[in-house]
Amino acid sequence: MPAQPGRDARARPVPWRKMGWVTWRQHRLTLAGVVAVLGVASVYLYITGEQLRHQGFVSYGAGTGLTLTAALFQVIPPLIGAFVGAPVLARELETGTFRFTWTQGFGRARWTIGTLAPLALGVTVLAGAFGFLFSWSYGPQIGVKYGLSPFAGLTFDLRDVAFAGWTLVAFAIGVLAGMLIRRVVAAMFATMVAWSALAVVTGAFLRRHYEAPLVTSKLNLASTDWNMSSSWTRDGKRVSSSTINQVLEKVGVQVNGHGQSVVKGSPLGNMSPTQYLIHHGFTQLTSYQPASRFWPFQWIEGGWLLALSLLLMTAAVWLVHRRAV
Amino acid sequence: MNVIEANGLGKRYGSTWALSGCTLAIPDGHVVALVGPNGAGKTTLLNLAVGLTAPSTGTLTVLGDTRPGSRTALDGIAFVAQDAPLYKNLSVAEMLHLTRNLNRHFDQGYAKVRLDELGIPLDRKAGKLSGGQQAQVALTLALGRRPRLLVLDEPMSSLDPLARHDFMATVMTAIADDGLSVVLSSHVLAELERVADYFVLLSGGSVQVAGEVDDLLACHRVLTGPAAEADRYAERLGVVHAWRGEAQAHLLVRTNGSADPVPPGWEAHPVSLEELTLAYMRDPGAASLPGPVRAGHAEPTQVAK
Numbered sequence: 001m002p003a004q005p006g007r008d009a010r011a012r013p014v015p016w017r018k019m020g021w022v023t024w025r026q027h028r029l030t031l032a033g034v035v036a037v038l039g040v041a042s043v044y045l046y047i048t049g050e051q052l053r054h055q056g057f058v059s060y061g062a063g064t065g066l067t068l069t070a071a072l073f074q075v076i077p078p079l080i081g082a083f084v085g086a087p088v089l090a091r092e093l094e095t096g097t098f099r100f101t102w103t104q105g106f107g108r109a110r111w112t113i114g115t116l117a118p119l120a121l122g123v124t125v126l127a128g129a130f131g132f133l134f135s136w137s138y139g140p141q142i143g144v145k146y147g148l149s150p151f152a153g154l155t156f157d158l159r160d161v162a163f164a165g166w167t168l169v170a171f172a173i174g175v176l177a178g179m180l181i182r183r184v185v186a187a188m189f190a191t192m193v194a195w196s197a198l199a200v201v202t203g204a205f206l207r208r209h210y211e212a213p214l215v216t217s218k219l220n221l222a223s224t225d226w227n228m229s230s231s232w233t234r235d236g237k238r239v240s241s242s243t244i245n246q247v248l249e250k251v252g253v254q255v256n257g258h259g260q261s262v263v264k265g266s267p268l269g270n271m272s273p274t275q276y277l278i279h280h281g282f283t284q285l286t287s288y289q290p291a292s293r294f295w296p297f298q299w300i301e302g303g304w305l306l307a308l309s310l311l312l313m314t315a316a317v318w319l320v321h322r323r324a325v
Numbered sequence: 326m327n328v329i330e331a332n333g334l335g336k337r338y339g340s341t342w343a344l345s346g347c348t349l350a351i352p353d354g355h356v357v358a359l360v361g362p363n364g365a366g367k368t369t370l371l372n373l374a375v376g377l378t379a380p381s382t383g384t385l386t387v388l389g390d391t392r393p394g395s396r397t398a399l400d401g402i403a404f405v406a407q408d409a410p411l412y413k414n415l416s417v418a419e420m421l422h423l424t425r426n427l428n429r430h431f432d433q434g435y436a437k438v439r440l441d442e443l444g445i446p447l448d449r450k451a452g453k454l455s456g457g458q459q460a461q462v463a464l465t466l467a468l469g470r471r472p473r474l475l476v477l478d479e480p481m482s483s484l485d486p487l488a489r490h491d492f493m494a495t496v497m498t499a500i501a502d503d504g505l506s507v508v509l510s511s512h513v514l515a516e517l518e519r520v521a522d523y524f525v526l527l528s529g530g531s532v533q534v535a536g537e538v539d540d541l542l543a544c545h546r547v548l549t550g551p552a553a554e555a556d557r558y559a560e561r562l563g564v565v566h567a568w569r570g571e572a573q574a575h576l577l578v579r580t581n582g583s584a585d586p587v588p589p590g591w592e593a594h595p596v597s598l599e600e601l602t603l604a605y606m607r608d609p610g611a612a613s614l615p616g617p618v619r620a621g622h623a624e625p626t627q628v629a630k
Contacts, residue, residue, distance in 0.1 A: 013396060018426040025419060026412070095413075099406035100463070103375045104427035105399045105470070111427070323378065 014106045019114030026115075030084045031122055038130045041073060045130075049137030070154045073134070077163070077170040078195040080123055082188035085174020088115060089316065093182040102320075109321040116175060116313050124168045131163030150294040151226040153203045161298045165305030170195045172309035176316045202301075210300045213287040219274065224291035233283050244282070248273050326353045326389045328474045328506045329374050333383035335530075336369050343369040344530045347383070351508070351523060355537070356500060358521030359510040360602060365527040367510040368407065371478045374508070375404040388473060400429060403472035407479045409463035413452025417462055420451055424466045436469035439495070457488030464492060468499045475499070477509045481516055493520055514602050526602060528609040538598060545601055548576045550591035558588055566604035577604040 089112070092098040102108035138155060141148060150156065157166050174191040181187040213228050221227050232239045245255045252266030253273045260273050268276050274284065289297070327350045334347040344366040351357055361367050372378045373385050376394020391398045411420055417440065425431040440447065443465075445458050454462065460480060467475060475496070481489045497520060500507060511517050524541055526534035534541070545565070548558070555567055555574035568575040577596060587593045 012429075014427065014429050022423055022426050025415070025423065096406060096408065096410040097412055099377060099404065100410050100466075101427070102377060103399065103402070103404040104424065105396070105429055106427040107396060107399055108394075 013110070016110075016114060019106065019111065020118070022111075023115050023118050027084070027088075027119060030087070031119075034080055034084060034123060034126060037076065037079070038126055041076065042130060042133055044069070045133050045137035049133075049139075052137070052140045067154060070138075070158060073158050074154070074199075076130075077127070077167040078192040080127070080167050081170025081172075081174035081191040081195055084119060084123060085171035086178045086187040086191045087184050088119065088175050088178060089320065090178030090182055090184045090187040093178070094184055109317055112317045112320045116317070120168060120171055120309070120313065123171050124164050127167030128161070128164035131158065131160045134163065135159045149224050149226050150291055151207070151289060151297070156207070156297070157199065157203070157301070159298065161302035162305075165302040165309075166195075166199065168309045169198070169305045169312070172312035172316075173198075176312045176319075179316045179319050207297065207301065208289070210297050211289070211293060213289055215285050215287045217283050217285055219284065221286060221288055222291065226289040226291075228287045228289065230284055230286045232277065233285055234281055239282065244277065247277065247280070247282075251276060327351055327386075328353050328355075329385070329387055329508065331370075331383065331385045334370075334373065334380055334385050335382040336366075336373060336378065337381040342381075342530055344373070345382075346531045347527075349525065349532050349535055351506075351525070351535075353506055354504065355506055355523035356521050357506070357508040357523040357525060358514070358517035359508055359525045359527065360514055360517065361510075361512065361527035361533075362606060363512055366530040367512075367527055368478055369530075370527065371404070371476055371508070371510055375402055375476055377404075401473040402476060403467035403470045403474075404476045405460075405463045405467050405478065405480055408483060409460045409480070411451040411459055411463060414450060416448050416450055417445060417454070418447040420462060420466060421447070421469070424469065428470050430471055432469045432471055436465050439465045439468070443491070455488075456483050457485065457491065460484055460488065460492055461495065464495055468495070471503065471505075473505055475505055475507045477507065479510055479512075481511070482513075489516055496520070514599055518598050524598065524602075526605055528606065533609060534601075534605050541601060542596060542598065544580055545596045546578060546580060547594045547596050547600065548578055548587065548591050549573055549594065550576075550588065554588070554590070558591075566608050577601065 089098075092101060098108075101111060104111075106114075134155075138159075148155070150159075156162060170191065173194050174187065177190040177194065178184070178187040181190055208226075208228055232241075232244050248255060248260065251268055252263040253268070253276075254261050254263060262268055262273070271279070278284070329349065329351045331347050331349040334349075335345040336343050337345075347366070347370065359367050359370065369378070373380055374387055374393055376392075376398060379394075385393060387393050387398050388401050391401075412423070415423065421431075421433060421436055425433055437447070440462065443458070443461050445454065445462060451459060451462060460483075464477075464480070477496070481492055484492060493516070496507060496509075499505060509517055509521070522538050524534065524536060524538050525532060550558075550573065552569050552572055552574040555569060555576060558564075559567060559576065563579040565577045565579060567577075577600065
């Protein structure tokens, strides 16, 4: 044993591979939990997928069941964020073990990277596999037959690349929340709240802007396309809905909160109000995202979630590096 | 080489200065008692020294001119924090394995022999061990790294007297075997008095007293004489603290060696480290002390008052 082991320390740090055992030993139980939860859900997905393919229907899980199980699966990413991500740093800080671990020769920033990288990779790969299984299983239900668009808010983020991204970002939110809050339980709650807020904002406002929507004057879109908004125009100018209502009222169409109703003896005859408007020079323009954009949208969502996750985890590493106490 | 050298060191948490104007140079090869009342900044100073936190102002170097938290510093310094934190769900053997994986040098053989001598089973979960055993495991993990400097923050505050004795015996054996430097903090002086040969008293976030124990004891003494004359000598003699009774007064004074004359009618006694500490702690503002400094370029310790 050298008397002064610090002398050659500049030459080489403790090798990364040694960190592998440490991370595995400390987090194998949580990873086993993730595998168990995703495993149970996967068995359900496999059974329903097989039934759909061979029987053409599922004994349970279609229709409202689809909505219910998809809603249930939505909690998987925030749970992974709360139970895997949040404790990584918060538990060290809460129990004081960081004073032991972060003063070892490995160095605390490297320890953090060596812990976060395999865990992030692990949950992303597991979630990605689950996302593809979900797509395989629900695929037959998403389409013209059930009228469900592939962009449907409840299923889009459970599928393929997006699900991997949402799980990774939940993990990253958890890690950073744990570093900032320094209490496991509080960090878990904060993770679930922050993730849910991000998911709601994305579904309601962001996703529709990934690509500029297409505009069509066709009246009937495919049910798998994502209909975003419709408006009437005349001579290339937008016509307000009150103007349209005035035009229709003149021909005996009453517009109220429930829709349009045609009074008896209206000059419309057999024409629908929409056909009447089109005959009189109005054009209905509908902006929509075609179903063919499913994969570009998946990659765009997965991409920015990956970038955001890397940013959050880098911030966590930087905070560990900067201020431990 | 100074194992810890601070220059105008300050650390602020929010609006509170836990440490300010702290200038200190602790030479190599000592057992250093870092003493001070609660909230004096002991833990802050140790956290700074092991690199867990960064100074708000001033500079701090360890092991010569090394930055705390750098790879060299991490390799050469082992730290046992207050309450000896261990992973409660890991067995002792797994804690050994973990520590070995997180360091370039770890003397697994030493650690196993040490734990065996202490009768600590390797397959027991760390959380199931007694407080004394946990402290011993944490200390063994630290010593197994063969550090040049061992930093112990309140290592014995939660231990019973027997466990304290065993703990210090382990530390003293390691010092004898490896010649490492040790810094121990405590607010109880008694447990350090027997082992420490260097003394640092922190008060209100800065250094009040620092120096080798023998030097400190040699340049302080207690004068006992008539209470009525105490005030007359107090100004002239550099009194650190005065205990006044009805008839007699005891003055703890700093001397420039034994040559200083004892006033007629007064008696001089040598002072114990505990008396010295209590005297300085009772008068945190009145006293300051340039400590003996061996390292050539280091400035003398002083209190910004």
